[in-house]
Amino acid sequence: MTPIPLVVENLSFRYRDRQGAAIHDINFEARAGEILLIAGASGCGKTTLIRSINGLIPRSYKGEMSGHVLVFGEETTSWKLSQISQKIGTVLQDPERQILGTKVLNEVAFGLENLTVPREEILHRVDEALAFLKISHLRERETFTLSGGEKQKVALAGVLAMRPSILLLDEPLASLDPASAQDTLDTVRFLADQGMTVLMVEHRVEDVLRIKPERVMFMSEGEVRYLGDLAGLSQVVNYREVKLPAEDIVERAKRDPAPEEISILPGAAGRGEKEALVKFENVAFGYDADIEVLHGINLEIRRGDVIAVLGPNGAGKTTFVKHAIGLLKPKAGRVLVNGRDTKESSVAQIASTLGYVFQSPSHMLFAPTVSEELAFGPRNLKHSKEQIESEVKEALRIVNLSDKEQDPPLALSFGQQKRVSIAAILAMQSRILVMDEPTAGQDYQNYMNFMNSILQMPAFEAILFITHDVDLAVIYANRVLMINDGRLVADGKPQDVLRDFNRLKANRLVPTSLLSLNLERLPATGRFMRAEALAHV
Amino acid sequence: MLVAWRYRKRRSIIQWFDPRAWLTFYACFLFSTLAFWDVRFLLFFVVITFFVLINSGVKWREIRRAFLFIVGFVLFFAFLTFLTGRGGTEVYEEEHLLRELKASFSIFGWTPTLKITVERIFFAVSQFARISSIAIMTVLLPYSLDPSLYGVIFRGLGLPDKFAYAMDLTMRFIPTFARDFQLTVDAQRARGYELEKLSGGVVEQVRKMGPIFVPVTIHAIIGSEDIIDAMDLRAFGVGPRTWIDVIERRTRDRILIWFGVAILVVSLVLGLLGYGEFWVPEALIRLAGG
Numbered sequence: 001m002t003p004i005p006l007v008v009e010n011l012s013f014r015y016r017d018r019q020g021a022a023i024h025d026i027n028f029e030a031r032a033g034e035i036l037l038i039a040g041a042s043g044c045g046k047t048t049l050i051r052s053i054n055g056l057i058p059r060s061y062k063g064e065m066s067g068h069v070l071v072f073g074e075e076t077t078s079w080k081l082s083q084i085s086q087k088i089g090t091v092l093q094d095p096e097r098q099i100l101g102t103k104v105l106n107e108v109a110f111g112l113e114n115l116t117v118p119r120e121e122i123l124h125r126v127d128e129a130l131a132f133l134k135i136s137h138l139r140e141r142e143t144f145t146l147s148g149g150e151k152q153k154v155a156l157a158g159v160l161a162m163r164p165s166i167l168l169l170d171e172p173l174a175s176l177d178p179a180s181a182q183d184t185l186d187t188v189r190f191l192a193d194q195g196m197t198v199l200m201v202e203h204r205v206e207d208v209l210r211i212k213p214e215r216v217m218f219m220s221e222g223e224v225r226y227l228g229d230l231a232g233l234s235q236v237v238n239y240r241e242v243k244l245p246a247e248d249i250v251e252r253a254k255r256d257p258a259p260e261e262i263s264i265l266p267g268a269a270g271r272g273e274k275e276a277l278v279k280f281e282n283v284a285f286g287y288d289a290d291i292e293v294l295h296g297i298n299l300e301i302r303r304g305d306v307i308a309v310l311g312p313n314g315a316g317k318t319t320f321v322k323h324a325i326g327l328l329k330p331k332a333g334r335v336l337v338n339g340r341d342t343k344e345s346s347v348a349q350i351a352s353t354l355g356y357v358f359q360s361p362s363h364m365l366f367a368p369t370v371s372e373e374l375a376f377g378p379r380n381l382k383h384s385k386e387q388i389e390s391e392v393k394e395a396l397r398i399v400n401l402s403d404k405e406q407d408p409p410l411a412l413s414f415g416q417q418k419r420v421s422i423a424a425i426l427a428m429q430s431r432i433l434v435m436d437e438p439t440a441g442q443d444y445q446n447y448m449n450f451m452n453s454i455l456q457m458p459a460f461e462a463i464l465f466i467t468h469d470v471d472l473a474v475i476y477a478n479r480v481l482m483i484n485d486g487r488l489v490a491d492g493k494p495q496d497v498l499r500d501f502n503r504l505k506a507n508r509l510v511p512t513s514l515l516s517l518n519l520e521r522l523p524a525t526g527r528f529m530r531a532e533a534l535a536h537v
Numbered sequence: 538m539l540v541a542w543r544y545r546k547r548r549s550i551i552q553w554f555d556p557r558a559w560l561t562f563y564a565c566f567l568f569s570t571l572a573f574w575d576v577r578f579l580l581f582f583v584v585i586t587f588f589v590l591i592n593s594g595v596k597w598r599e600i601r602r603a604f605l606f607i608v609g610f611v612l613f614f615a616f617l618t619f620l621t622g623r624g625g626t627e628v629y630e631e632e633h634l635l636r637e638l639k640a641s642f643s644i645f646g647w648t649p650t651l652k653i654t655v656e657r658i659f660f661a662v663s664q665f666a667r668i669s670s671i672a673i674m675t676v677l678l679p680y681s682l683d684p685s686l687y688g689v690i691f692r693g694l695g696l697p698d699k700f701a702y703a704m705d706l707t708m709r710f711i712p713t714f715a716r717d718f719q720l721t722v723d724a725q726r727a728r729g730y731e732l733e734k735l736s737g738g739v740v741e742q743v744r745k746m747g748p749i750f751v752p753v754t755i756h757a758i759i760g761s762e763d764i765i766d767a768m769d770l771r772a773f774g775v776g777p778r779t780w781i782d783v784i785e786r787r788t789r790d791r792i793l794i795w796f797g798v799a800i801l802v803v804s805l806v807l808g809l810l811g812y813g814e815f816w817v818p819e820a821l822i823r824l825a826g827g
Contacts, residue, residue, distance in 0.1 A: 054770060056766055056769065056770070059769070060765065060766060060769060080775065081769050081770070081772065081775075082772035082775035085769075085770055085771055085772045086772070090770050092763075092766070092767070097760075097763040097766075097767065098763075098767045099767075100706075100764065100767055100768065101685070102684040102685040102687075102709070103685040105685075105781070106685050106781070106782070109781045110771055110773075111771035111772055112779070113778045113779045113780060113781060114771060114772040114773045114774070114775060114776075114778050115772050115775070115776075116776055116777055116778060116779050117779060118779065119779055119780075119781055119783075122779060122781050123781065126781075142684075142685075144540045158771065159771075162771065162772075289598065322723075325727055327723045327726065327727065346726075346731065347723075347726040347727060348726060348729045348730065348731045351726070351727055351728060351729045352729065355727070356727040358720075358723075358724045358727070360720070362752065362755065362756050362759060363717065363720045363721045363724045363752055363756060364721065364724035364725060364728070364748075364752055365751075365752060365755075366747055366748045366751035366752050366755075376728055376730075376748065377728035377729055380728060380729030380730050380731075381729045410755055424728065425727075425728070428728065428729070
């Protein structure tokens, strides 16, 4: 009888510098051809479990480990990483952090080169892996020019070329547009159907459910709270903790009281005519003189707007919003903030009107404590000491980090760092808030909570966020911009822009269950609503 | 993620050769240039530099910023040496005064004076010729060498696998660091931070640079850890590795290597024979009344 590909027995681990176990007494097995979805909030131990299985724990991450990991019946404790990596392939959360090669060919070949596989055999296996993932056309491309979805597939090809039997995927969808995420999921299903064992850690549970994982593990505080089939998951987890299909939420939310209506942008309400706060006039831009990446953008951001910017990876969304704060200046046309051309203002001057949350928190965190980090912006804007104190406290409350006030931001988890970076901008009390993928890498409950709070802040007159999450646009936006290939291809109310499924498809977006349900009930509701609210209509 | 220098395939004298041959020639060129202070000898290297620059296929707009920075930097230091007279005293002992310019004011009894001597002028010119030749030849490398070949180039030059791959990563770390630095500067500017308006003494200014240096450093460290994890997970360093890229040495490459070695040997021999040391024209010394 063929041994089971992966057996985990009584596995516990505590990181050397931390108190308390990151995972505790984990037991499960994974069979050939099975997809096991691992879900849970940020910091619940999912990544630690993955590291314990792929051997990075205890080899690269030191601490106290107990229990067993058996791969095809053999204990891996005494194996070298090179041995483990031939059986277990790992695709990390962010493909950017995994890709080493300059060219796609070198990247996919990297593992095989290290195993001294003959050159001809390497080239054969590389071509095989690229063809399998339908990305042979990328073979000679430089890796840093790839889009997010392409990077994810190249990282996967690099692992598949080593022909592992077990595949570990750590939040593979985090930075992908919906269509790329769907492609990745289809590939994963296909690999499992070919006999591979797949463990997939993912916050976007609803997306993964589409490929029907055989089993789901739900983790909480380092322990397994549920392990079983899909049907049982929605019965044991709170629909506020894990994003379930909209129909399931509606069904369960009927039993609970109706959610409170949130008052969106109270600072902008009741102030008469919608004033244009930011104006883009025929804006064109290119990083190189001969390549234009933004073409003729014309739009206004008006008081009261909550704008979701949607579009594929690499469409120019970040380039577009960087013009609003003056980090990039148009090559043609002009951008006006408060009626003033950004070419005539410094970024610091614009920052007092428009706060911009960057995609990656690690590029901005520097202070010894969270509260000092949050005070940095307001201090630069010359706010008074008392004002700074209350702004910091309020921002911490909104992102649910009041207990971390004196912690070093750099010692926090990625999800918490992201919330600190958002709070750092909230504390500046700008009139307009711009966020670049604020929910990426965040668990559902946390991001829903802070989005609710941010939208109710009285200081903001307009909010704009870039996202790949269509549901975020459905729930929070009153206006949707769709950008593709550097062009503004749609601008309007969510119910007008998102009802055209062909347009969604052309822009690499995928209709969600919440969008479909809202469209179905639109004649009765007259507007888009969250699933919990739909349950009470 | 590591990014690469802005390499592109072009009609270039550098790319016409095997990169290992070019790097060998470059090393010979570098050490040969450093063997001379005599501006007449250095002229030979300046000519080679400009010949390579013109035939490098690198467009002016690509290199303009780096070129102006380097030339400006070298000019500034050459001029500073000229003004102070320090730096050249190791290669000449006596100075011949052409002109002395005295300021019309004194500071605590000291009157700023500029001595224009034959030696200072020629030392500045030699310094400029030496350093700018080396710098220009160096700056052309990242525009001309295919980043996907860095590892195999260093392996081909005799470095062990691990060192060759480490060199590959190091070469790409520089542009990656520049990108991360810019991202951090942008992120902090968006929080009202103005790098150009830092005030206070030197220590205070360094302290105020923390919002830039801390994230950049931490990001570099975290990035290195990610790279190590990614390498470990794909069995790096477990034994000798296969390199899928193959570069071949042709006749022209051998000629270039021999040309480079010949320049180096001749330079060293000339140096041993006492040629190529600091030189100033006799006519100027006579003009100075020497």
